[in-house]
Amino acid sequence: MSLDQNDIAKLARLARIRIEPESVADLQQRLGDILNMVDTMQAVDTTGVDPMANPYDAFQRLRADEVTETDQREKFQAIAPSTEDGLYLVPKVID
Template identity: 55%
Template sequence: MSIDHDQVAKIAELARLKIEPSQLDQYAENLSSILDLADQLQAVDTDGIEPLANPLDAAQRLRADKVTETNQREHLQKNAPSAEAGLFLVPKVIE
């Protein structure tokens, strides 16, 4: 698949990227090669192949779920600008 300068400019606009006109050729070539690779991957027949969770087929070792530190809430909240009832108070940012 080949991408032209107009398509690169449109993609850059949508992504809010500033691309110099002198770089359009390089970006078009790079994006085209990425899309060509994706086309090659799409062409591979993967019917009947199970997805891998782990390429080594190994079990993940998990640590024991136990408390390893003491509660230091009061100590940590001493430096907080605002705290109440054991909670950090933060300014409202969503109306």
């Protein structure tokens, strides 16, 4: 599997990571190497094999829909880059 510059641009977009133009060629090479390595999987016939997400095929437990956490907004927002009146601030989205 090889990736072209458009693939890298698309992946960077999906992953929300800015990539400097001078890093694209290097990333193309390294991601291509990794994908070539993982592509050895494709030779294996897995027809009829159920995908395994958990080693014991366990399901995530559900808990009762009850309030169990206390309000710690101030503590949690104390470590935020920017807040005001209990809200997280980001650059203006709509003019």
